[in-house]
Amino acid sequence: MKQTTLKQECTFSGIGLHSVHNATIAVLPAPEDHGIVFYKEDRIIPARVEEVVDTRRGTTLGGIIQVEHLLAAINGLKIDNLMIKVVGDEIPVLDGSALEFVKTFTSIGMAEQNKEKNFLELRQTVHFEEDGKSISAAPFDGFRVDFMVNFSIIGPESFEFKGTTEEFIKEIAPARTFGYQKELEALQRQGLAKGASLENALAIGEKGFLNQPRFPDEPVRHKVLDIIGDLALLGRPLKAKITAKKTGHTANIELVRRILCSI
Ligand SMILES: [Zn+2]
Numbered sequence: 001m002k003q004t005t006l007k008q009e010c011t012f013s014g015i016g017l018h019s020v021h022n023a024t025i026a027v028l029p030a031p032e033d034h035g036i037v038f039y040k041e042d043r044i045i046p047a048r049v050e051e052v053v054d055t056r057r058g059t060t061l062g063g064i065i066q067v068e069h070l071l072a073a074i075n076g077l078k079i080d081n082l083m084i085k086v087v088g089d090e091i092p093v094l095d096g097s098a099l100e101f102v103k104t105f106t107s108i109g110m111a112e113q114n115k116e117k118n119f120l121e122l123r124q125t126v127h128f129e130e131d132g133k134s135i136s137a138a139p140f141d142g143f144r145v146d147f148m149v150n151f152s153i154i155g156p157e158s159f160e161f162k163g164t165t166e167e168f169i170k171e172i173a174p175a176r177t178f179g180y181q182k183e184l185e186a187l188q189r190q191g192l193a194k195g196a197s198l199e200n201a202l203a204i205g206e207k208g209f210l211n212q213p214r215f216p217d218e219p220v221r222h223k224v225l226d227i228i229g230d231l232a233l234l235g236r237p238l239k240a241k242i243t244a245k246k247t248g249h250t251a252n253i254e255l256v257r258r259i260l261c262s263i
Pocket residue numbers: 068069177222226
């Protein structure tokens with residue numbers, strides 16, 4: 001299978017989730033073996049786990065906040081090489097999902113390059129577990145993600161993603177970030193998540209969803225989206241079966257670190 005890049009450049013802009021300032025990025029085609037690389041002012045920040053500086057509310061790479069939904073779109077569409085120029089500190093939150101990135105990338109189209117993709121294949125199962133949360137990656141000739149979680153208020157949800165681009169576009173990319181109203185109020189009192197609103201997140205109140213979900217199980221689908229985004233930080237396309245229980249960015253990033261140590 002050959003490496004791919006975008007056929008042309010494109011831009012995205014909008015508010016950031018945390019700073020509210022207007023965030024703008026330009027995504028440009030890149031040559032073979034370039035990988036996914038962010039450019040911020042004079043800094044070059046490869047999309048690799050070594051550059052992760054924070055995983056508490058999204059994945060922060062270098063000084064760039066919330067890269068995971070853009071990276072999910074790139075990884076979900078199996079794009080290998082891109083330059084991403086970032087103005088400001090954040091990736092635009094858009095609607096809180098990967099949908100707008102995916103729509104733009106698929107309308108531009110992908111160009112096949114001459115070199116073969118450099119798949120990362122596991123030799124053994126890699127596992128991480130902490131506080132009742134667990135995530136593992138097992139050797140598998142393909143890519144899939146099984147996620148199970150029991151959310152407070154909305155109850156248990158599970159999703160099996162079988163790894164095709166078509167399924168990613170239709171079933172995963174539109175799933176938005178979600179949050180509990182109480183937690184959001186607490187974050188906003190600390191001056192965080194100031195850009196969060198019903199325009200860019202699925203909100204959960206005391207009795208259930210406060211705005212219309214796109215899927216009855218939208219939160220667990222977004223959990224799968226976040227894993228696909230965080231796995232882009234391996235720097236290579238992964239062949240594995242991922243099984244996750246209740247995990248978030250911190251565990252996803254730890255799994256990426258352990259995978260790289262295991263090969
Ligand atoms: Zn997310």
